[in-house]
Amino acid sequence: MAEPASLKVSVWRGGEDGSFARFEVPARANQTVLDVVTTIQREFDPSLAYRFACRVGMCGSCAMTVNGRARWTCRTHVRKVVGEDGALELRPLANLPVIRDLVADLAPFFDKWQRARGVFQPKDAPDGAVPEDFAVVPPASGARQEADAGIECIGCAVCYASCDVVAWNPDYLGPAALNRAWTLVNDVRDGARQDRLDAVAGDAGCHSCHSTQSCTERCPKNLDPSSAIAGLKRTLFWDTLLGRR
Amino acid sequence: MDLRPRSHPTYLAFVVHRVSGLLLALFLPLHFWALGSAISGEAKLEGFLRWTENPLAKAAETVLVILLAAHLAGGLRVLSLEFLGWRKRQKDMVAVSAGAALLVGLLFLLHVV
Amino acid sequence: MSGGTAGAERRRRAAARGQTHLWAVQRVTAMLLGIAVVVHLATILFAVRGGLTAAEILGRTRGNGAWLAFYTVFALAAGLHGAIGLRNIAAETIGLRGRGADLAWLAIGLVTAGFGIRAAYGLFA
Numbered sequence: 001m002a003e004p005a006s007l008k009v010s011v012w013r014g015g016e017d018g019s020f021a022r023f024e025v026p027a028r029a030n031q032t033v034l035d036v037v038t039t040i041q042r043e044f045d046p047s048l049a050y051r052f053a054c055r056v057g058m059c060g061s062c063a064m065t066v067n068g069r070a071r072w073t074c075r076t077h078v079r080k081v082v083g084e085d086g087a088l089e090l091r092p093l094a095n096l097p098v099i100r101d102l103v104a105d106l107a108p109f110f111d112k113w114q115r116a117r118g119v120f121q122p123k124d125a126p127d128g129a130v131p132e133d134f135a136v137v138p139p140a141s142g143a144r145q146e147a148d149a150g151i152e153c154i155g156c157a158v159c160y161a162s163c164d165v166v167a168w169n170p171d172y173l174g175p176a177a178l179n180r181a182w183t184l185v186n187d188v189r190d191g192a193r194q195d196r197l198d199a200v201a202g203d204a205g206c207h208s209c210h211s212t213q214s215c216t217e218r219c220p221k222n223l224d225p226s227s228a229i230a231g232l233k234r235t236l237f238w239d240t241l242l243g244r245r
Numbered sequence: 246m247d248l249r250p251r252s253h254p255t256y257l258a259f260v261v262h263r264v265s266g267l268l269l270a271l272f273l274p275l276h277f278w279a280l281g282s283a284i285s286g287e288a289k290l291e292g293f294l295r296w297t298e299n300p301l302a303k304a305a306e307t308v309l310v311i312l313l314a315a316h317l318a319g320g321l322r323v324l325s326l327e328f329l330g331w332r333k334r335q336k337d338m339v340a341v342s343a344g345a346a347l348l349v350g351l352l353f354l355l356h357v358v
Numbered sequence: 359m360s361g362g363t364a365g366a367e368r369r370r371r372a373a374a375r376g377q378t379h380l381w382a383v384q385r386v387t388a389m390l391l392g393i394a395v396v397v398h399l400a401t402i403l404f405a406v407r408g409g410l411t412a413a414e415i416l417g418r419t420r421g422n423g424a425w426l427a428f429y430t431v432f433a434l435a436a437g438l439h440g441a442i443g444l445r446n447i448a449a450e451t452i453g454l455r456g457r458g459a460d461l462a463w464l465a466i467g468l469v470t471a472g473f474g475i476r477a478a479y480g481l482f483a
Contacts (some may be wrong), residue, residue, distance in 0.1 A: 202374025
């Protein structure tokens with residue numbers, strides 16, 4: 001898409017009941033959405049609050065709602081998302097409390113990772129001691145491949161902000177926490193399988209997912225939380241049916 | 246509601262599945278009630294069947310057949326994801342289920358008109 | 359974790375067990391319906407050719423035990439599947455949740471199925 005000479009950027013200011021402020025920002029070649037936000041803060045309005053750290057798609061802290069869609073802004077080129085008239089609309093991530101401007105409060109998001117038992121619990125050393133020997137995990141095994149498919153999550157909350165079920169049920173654990181749980185369910189070294197499956201069952205867990213696959217569609221790391229959640233459902237179904245729970 | 250992030254095929258499939266499911270669930274008691282009229286004799290059932298020959302009832306029947314076929318095809322896709330782990334080609338499966346639903350509706354129309 | 363939150367988590371897990379069972383019923387009935395609806399649609403497409411008459415329908419159904427058994431299972435699956443679906447929609451749109459609501463939806467599903475089975479029996483007898 002041909003780039004317009006300047007960008008008309010609407011930026012969310014204030015808390016939940018804030019409003020848009022408008023900035024005209026010069027368009028530059030190869031700039032990212034995060035570059036635009038930084039330009040606004042440095043050259044137009046130093047009071048603008050936003051969050052970023054690594055700028056290279058590793059830390060998961062710069063996600064925002066860009067023209068209606070949750071995206072990692074450091075790896076999103078303006079030319080890929082800007083409208084023909086140069087319009088760019090920036091909001092904080094949806095489904096989370098707004099702290100100020102473009103900063104959403106991620107505490108509920110990470111609390112749910114805890115609730116989903118997202119912490120690895122070594123099978124051989126429940127008290128946290130170092131196991132005597134290395135675990136042998138064949139990389140080609142089915143379980144390991146399932147775990148590997150979801151392991152690269154950077155915790156950016158793009159999936160969580162894109163999920164309608166989170167909006168409908170504030171208790172719902174959300175795609176990232178459930179995806180994390182699925183990687184651990186498939187980790188042969190983990191000893192908390194039963195407890196974790198209990199934690200992710202029911203309406204607040206995997207069983208509320210309707211497979212709209214918005215999470216899979218939006219994940220900047222191309223992970224597939226929707227399939228991970230389906231895996232949890234499948235495992236819980238057979239465990240329940242065969243009396244393993 | 247902002248529709249911009251809700252336009253991918255699997256989201257549309259969800260909307261179709263939910264709307265068709267809702268309408269079919271509301272239709273189900275009506276359907277059973279109408280069929281139950283057969284208990285009070287063949288004449289009553291025959292009278293009901295003659296009533297359904299008006300064009301509006303035929304149009305409603307066609308819509309119901311399409312809704313049922315769409316809910317069936319979309320449901321099979323969801324089951325394949327949940328129970329068989331078919332994560333690839335979900336979008337193609339959405340397209341196929343939409344096509345199958347319309348095909349059934351078309352066949353119904355061809356037979357009924 | 360304090361005693362209060364531990365107790366709340368225990369209650370949540372107990373409730374989740376029932377919700378998991380509802381989900382399982384929803385999917386098992388979905389699998390049954392996956393077969394039954396194909397048969398039903400095929401029957402519809404076959405039966406509507408040349409118009410429906412009461413005599414024609416009753417000729418197929420009267421005294422047909424296999425037909426009655428099929429539609430009994432079909433009605434039961436459809437009633438439960440529909441009610442659990444409505445339960446999910448009510449929970450997500452108007453916030454109707456809880457054990458009482460779940461039991462009411464199950465009852466609605468079973469009553470609906472009962473009407474279906476009654477209708478099927480009416481066509482059989």
